[in-house]
Amino acid sequence: MLYFLSLIWARRTQFRYVLKELFIALCYTVGVSLVPVSQAWPVHYFVWLLLFRIFMLALSNLFLFSMFEIHPDVKDKHPSAIKFLGINVLNGILHVVLPMQALGSFVLMYTMENWHYPLLILIMNSILMLLFYFPKPFKKNEWYRVLGDGVFLVPAIYFLFEKIKDVLL
Secondary structure, eight states, rough: HHHHHHHHHHHHTTOOOOOHHHHHHHHHHHHHHHHHHTTTSSSHHOOOOOOHHHHHHHHHHHHHHHHHHHHHHHHOOOOEEEEEEEHHHHHHHHHHHHHHHHHHHHHHHOSSSSSHHHHHHHHHHHHHHHHHOOOOHHHHHHHHHHHHHGGGHHHHHHHHHHHHHHHHH
């Protein structure tokens, strides 16, 4: 809803570039963190780091989708990152962000007692890297959407298995 309101505002004020990817990634991060953060105030720096990494995952995911959907975005005149930044800049951003996210996960896994959360982000990031570095097989039948959206189910699957393990043991 906020995104659509921002589009209406952008049209009325003649503001040409509302990066939908940036806005949606921010809304997603706020949406998944609002209740936990409000319940655990003051928040440890690790939580802010985790939220930043979730934001970067969401943004990378949306940038990937923008690259996969360049032709419909241009045809429909959607204000997207691919139109504003161009494919080369977006490609460069993902060439930096995705490996840095993976490296950050490895560092956190080896420096933290609870290495499960960095591992989850590493798995999520690895799926996005697979889509980015090997896009061709995922374009057919829009499999990039299934994997790209499915990335955000990884934590739910992990917590489901944790609950099953707790019940069975």
